[in-house]
Amino acid sequence: MNDNIKLKKIVEDLNIEIVYLSSDYENVKIISSNLNKPGLQLVGHHVELASNKILVIDQQEWYFIDEQNSESRFALMQQFSNYKIPAIIFLSNNEVFEEIIEFVKQANISLFSTKENFFNFSTKFKNYFEFELAPVTRIHGVLLDVFGVGVLITGESGIGKSETALDLISRGSRLISDDSVIIKKFGDRLIGTSPPITKYFMELRGVGIIDVQSTFGVGSVMGSKDVDIIVNLEKWDKNKEYERLGIEDHYKEILNKKIVEYNIPVRPGRHNALIVEMATKAFKQKEIGINAALELNSKIINYKKHDKNS
DSSP states (O other), X not given: OXXXXXXXXXXXXXXXXXXXXXXXXXXXXXXXXXOBOOHHHHTTOOOOOOTTSOEEEOHXXXXXXXXXXXXXXXXXXXXXXXXXXXXXXXXXXXXXXXXXXXXXXHHTOEEEEOSSOHHHHHHHHHHHHHHHTSOEEEEEEEEEEETTEEEEEEESTTSXXXXXXXXXXHTTOEEEEEEEEEEEEETTEEEEEOOGGGTTEEEETTTEEEEHHHHHOGGGBOSEEEOOEEXXXXXXXXXXXXXXXXXXXXXXXXXXXXXXXXXXXXOTTOOHHHHHHHHHHHHHHHHTTOOHHHHHHHHHHHHHHHHHHO
């Protein structure tokens, strides 16, 4: 697992404005989600900064630098030369001083600007950093949003995953990824996305590749979704015992997290999309404490007790 992110990727993903790029910009790697905010250092306090962390200039620092003359501004920045700063970012849409630009050119440090203040930027940066470096896996399947629930459809090749997904999309569900699903563990959540190159595309045997967004509209797709349940499609086996009541949930582990899994036997005449929708609704009901199987079981037990005593 990677323990760093390229500066170029961060700048592109977070839409940070470029002011100046160092000669080694494309090779610079960021190893920490923590940011250096040099308020005390600027006013003369001897406090060590952490090396190899992005330096940010927010309102407080900007006002102090603004009060200095040109020579002092340059000198203020020179004190940071020994800390191996990978980049400097001006926050809150503040003006970037010419002396700072001159400094980064001499020091070969990339310089950027953003409209966000320290709190908003640091929060977004930390979340982004942790998500990018989160444990990750790829699963062969289709991920959709069905009634607000993240449904991962799995099954062997040719079982009808994409066809079932297409039927669900035509009924109002939204596609996140077809064929290959990237899943990251972020805290206690499993978040699924699509590989960039196949985003919003589906492969249908006998038809070919279709662009879901162009075909069904922007409301038919999503960029990411938590994986809440797994629906595994499998060939009908007359010798296998399938779940008939649904009293007990079955689980599958992904990245050491248990996810509810429904094993759905596939055979001609079964409306797979409708069954997936019912599995999703059953899951949502259980989330709020409604379990139809337990209710029916309880009624049967009570009926038998009443019948025995009568």
